[in-house]
Amino acid sequence: MNVTHPRPRAARTPARTAALAAALAAVLLAGTACSSKADGGSTGDAADGVRTGPGVGEKTIRLGALTDLTGPYATLGKSIVQAQQMWADETNAAGGICGRRVEIVVKDHGYDVQKAVTAYADIAPDVVALPQVIGSPVVSALLDDIERDHMLTFPQAWAASLLGRDSVQVLGTTYDIDMIAAVDFLTRTKKLAKGDTIGHVYFEGDYGANALEGSEWAAEQAGMKIAGQKIKATDTDLTAQVAALSKAGAKAILISAGPAQTASLAGVAAARGLKVPIVTSAPGYAPQLLKTPAAAALEAMVHVVSAAPAVSSDLPGVKKMAASYQKAYPGEPVDSGVLSGYNAAQLIGTDLKKACQGGSLARQDVVKAHRSQKDADTGLGTPQDFTYVTAPASRSTYVLKPDAKALGGLAGVEDAHEPAGVDAYLAGRG
Amino acid sequence: MTGFLDSLFNGLALGSVYALIALGFVTVFKASGVLSFTHGSLLLLGGYLVAVLHDDLGFAGALALAVLVTAAAAGVLDRLVLQRVGGSDPHAAHVQTIVTIGVDIVLVTDLARRIGGDLLPLGDPWGSAVSDLGPVTVADSRVAAILVSAAAIGGAFALFRFTPWGLALRAAAEDREAAALMGVRLTRVRTAAWCLAGGLAALAAVFLVAFPAPGLERTTGQLALKAFPAAILGGMASPVGALVGSLLIGLTEAFVAGYQTDLHVLGEGFGDVAPYAVMVLVLLVRPAGLFAAKGAVRV
Numbered sequence: 001m002n003v004t005h006p007r008p009r010a011a012r013t014p015a016r017t018a019a020l021a022a023a024l025a026a027v028l029l030a031g032t033a034c035s036s037k038a039d040g041g042s043t044g045d046a047a048d049g050v051r052t053g054p055g056v057g058e059k060t061i062r063l064g065a066l067t068d069l070t071g072p073y074a075t076l077g078k079s080i081v082q083a084q085q086m087w088a089d090e091t092n093a094a095g096g097i098c099g100r101r102v103e104i105v106v107k108d109h110g111y112d113v114q115k116a117v118t119a120y121a122d123i124a125p126d127v128v129a130l131p132q133v134i135g136s137p138v139v140s141a142l143l144d145d146i147e148r149d150h151m152l153t154f155p156q157a158w159a160a161s162l163l164g165r166d167s168v169q170v171l172g173t174t175y176d177i178d179m180i181a182a183v184d185f186l187t188r189t190k191k192l193a194k195g196d197t198i199g200h201v202y203f204e205g206d207y208g209a210n211a212l213e214g215s216e217w218a219a220e221q222a223g224m225k226i227a228g229q230k231i232k233a234t235d236t237d238l239t240a241q242v243a244a245l246s247k248a249g250a251k252a253i254l255i256s257a258g259p260a261q262t263a264s265l266a267g268v269a270a271a272r273g274l275k276v277p278i279v280t281s282a283p284g285y286a287p288q289l290l291k292t293p294a295a296a297a298l299e300a301m302v303h304v305v306s307a308a309p310a311v312s313s314d315l316p317g318v319k320k321m322a323a324s325y326q327k328a329y330p331g332e333p334v335d336s337g338v339l340s341g342y343n344a345a346q347l348i349g350t351d352l353k354k355a356c357q358g359g360s361l362a363r364q365d366v367v368k369a370h371r372s373q374k375d376a377d378t379g380l381g382t383p384q385d386f387t388y389v390t391a392p393a394s395r396s397t398y399v400l401k402p403d404a405k406a407l408g409g410l411a412g413v414e415d416a417h418e419p420a421g422v423d424a425y426l427a428g429r430g
Numbered sequence: 431m432t433g434f435l436d437s438l439f440n441g442l443a444l445g446s447v448y449a450l451i452a453l454g455f456v457t458v459f460k461a462s463g464v465l466s467f468t469h470g471s472l473l474l475l476g477g478y479l480v481a482v483l484h485d486d487l488g489f490a491g492a493l494a495l496a497v498l499v500t501a502a503a504a505g506v507l508d509r510l511v512l513q514r515v516g517g518s519d520p521h522a523a524h525v526q527t528i529v530t531i532g533v534d535i536v537l538v539t540d541l542a543r544r545i546g547g548d549l550l551p552l553g554d555p556w557g558s559a560v561s562d563l564g565p566v567t568v569a570d571s572r573v574a575a576i577l578v579s580a581a582a583i584g585g586a587f588a589l590f591r592f593t594p595w596g597l598a599l600r601a602a603a604e605d606r607e608a609a610a611l612m613g614v615r616l617t618r619v620r621t622a623a624w625c626l627a628g629g630l631a632a633l634a635a636v637f638l639v640a641f642p643a644p645g646l647e648r649t650t651g652q653l654a655l656k657a658f659p660a661a662i663l664g665g666m667a668s669p670v671g672a673l674v675g676s677l678l679i680g681l682t683e684a685f686v687a688g689y690q691t692d693l694h695v696l697g698e699g700f701g702d703v704a705p706y707a708v709m710v711l712v713l714l715v716r717p718a719g720l721f722a723a724k725g726a727v728r729v
Contacts, residue, residue: 070542070543072547072648072649073547074546074547075546075547075548076547229687229690230690232702233649234649234652234653236639236643236644236647236650237444237638237642237643238642239440239569239572239642239684240437240440240683240684240687240688241687241690243433243436243437243440243687243688244433244687244688244689244690246433247433247688259549259644260549260643260644260645260647263549263644263645264642264643264644267558267641267642267644268569268642270558271558271559271560271567271569271641271642272560272567273567286547286549288548288549289549289644291549291551292549292551292644292645293551293557293558293641293644294558294641294644296558297558
């Protein structure tokens with residue numbers, strides 16, 4: 001019989017313990033060395049006297065984009081990448097920023113959180129800021145890293161749960177504010193009154209939950225009731241939801257989901273004679289919907305609440321951008337992603353210029369420069385206030401409407417304004 | 431009452447489309463013992479072909495071609511890949527099942543890349559038209575889904591019952607070795623089963639993405655997984671079970687979503703879980719499924 005005896009403990013000699021301790025210390029040291037690098041510790045002064053940090057060299061400023069070019073938001077990702085590249089080209093043609101050329105390093109994560117985390121680790125040491133990160137789950141997973149690295153980040157996601165971090169800037173309004181604006185729009189223009197029921201179809205997760213917070217608050221203020229219908233991203237046939245909302249006597253429907261769900265909702269509601277107003281926010285609409293069988297219903301029933309104006313807007317800044325984009329990328333759709341991507345890039349540009357004037361392009365100082373802007377106006381919509389870390393950068397929303405003839409498939413209905421009650425809502429949320 | 435009839439009709443329509451998919455699962459399982467995880471991607475392939483071809487060939491032509499191509503793709507997959515995997519290993523079917531997962535990932539990734547973020551209309555003749563059936567308004571595409579599914583399923587059942595291939599399929603499912611000894615060509619039988627499953631999946635794709643759904647998306651293939659509980663609760667090797675199971679799942683989904691507000695106790699979004707909850711409940715009562723194959727006797 002073969003019995004293995006445990007090794008006597010005396011085998012661990014003092015010499016071995018010392019070696020182990022040394023190895024452990026080496027690992028720990030290596031660990032701190034890594035984190036101090038990622039921390040923006042490799043700062044120094046360039047020849048022109050500007051303090052530099054990761055992503056900033058003598059001649060270049062490097063920005064990063066964690067985008068989705070192969071996943072569910074591929075269309076959005078492509079629009080943003082191209083719009084930001086166009087901005088970089090324009091900026092470089094005009095002499096760059098702080099005497100340096102701007103470069104954008106694009107990484108595709110295909111809406112896969114694991115891939116995004118790897119991609120972040122890959123580019124983080126070499127970029128100064130991230131003007132594009134697509135996807136709420138991606139941003140949530142990276143929040144701590146971003147905050148540790150002082151990496152100024154503009155997520156393409158608008159959940160209120162992303163507020164409160166110094167380095168993360170949600171641009172425009174959050175989903176809850178959009179829905180408060182939607183309820184406000186319905187009561188003002190669609191004769192909804194006390195006692196009425198509003199349906200709200202929403203995605204599970206941050207997006208839907210945050211939107212529902214807003215709609216429930218606004219409905220309660222107006223003495224109305226919300227009938228919620230929670231759905232998943234794979235639910236593209238909303239017949240059952242419409243049947244339920246019709247049974248609940250909904251006088252209007254809000255939807256916080258993807259474009260496919262909005263199309264189904266409008267199509268089904270119109271088909272069964274439920275002619276009620278439908279309001280969604282920017283992520284719930286795409287110009288491609290106007291090629292589906294639901295196009296007529298969308299044009300007749302749907303409104304879109306958005307912090308950004310329509311691409312077809314008469315604002316000089318927007319007109320100029322749309323014209324340049326069509327020239328740079330002929331035949332490509334000019335959708336809301338183009339506008340939001342370009343806007344984000346311009347804001348990063350302003351931050352970098354401001355940081356340069358302050359004499360430092362180190363990450364912390366770029367964040368500081370960003371947070372000092374109280375009235376940032378790119379001419380592409382309403383001015384934004386970045387000084388409050390816990391509040392949305394803007395409270396004003398536009399009301400838009402699907403229109404096959406308009407550029408980007410949306411036409412303006414109401415100009416930007418602050419919906420009633422937003423102040424009270426934000427004060428209550430603390 | 432309208433709400434009830436609405437949910438009932440909706441559930442029947444959903445169920446009949448799921449039945450097309452579940453019948454494919456069951457046929458393949460009967461013939462080859464393989465659980466086909468490629469069904470989602472075959473469905474997506476069928477839908478994608480209709481979407482890109484309908485402009486040139488018209489809807490009917492595109493659909494016919496898509497059904498043929500998808501059937502052929504499923505047949506080729508079986509003949510050239512699966513049948514050569516595992517050899518005479520008694521667990522060959524399990525290995526082949528795993529292979530279908532791999533094939534599914536490859537096919538879905540490629541199709542998803544082609545589709546991108548688009549929403550592709552299939553150009554079906556029903557559009558967003560609706561009809562009044564008594565007190566309820568129903569989409570014409572839904573009526574078509576029920577009629578076409580019924581015809582296709584009836585046809586498949588006739589194949590099982592009245593053709594030599596059907597007899598061979600049933601014999602093979604009963605006892606593979608004995609069937610082979612009796613001169614049944616197992617490889618042909620199973621390849622034909624795969625072809626049938628592929629064709630049915632392509633047909634199902636059309637009705638899954640037609641109005642009230644907005645069009646074909648990269649994620650459409652995942653809808654095929656909804657037919658899995660249907661096939662399992664019906665008893666994996668029973669076509670009748672697949673049909674009944676599908677209707678049960680379709681009705682459950684429609685009723686739970688239609689009465690979501692009254693089911694608050696169960697939590698929001700219970701509709702997503704409901705099909706699986708029903709599956710578990712049924713299996714608790716009848717562990718071998720509703721219509722278990724006679725051979726599956728517990729000892």
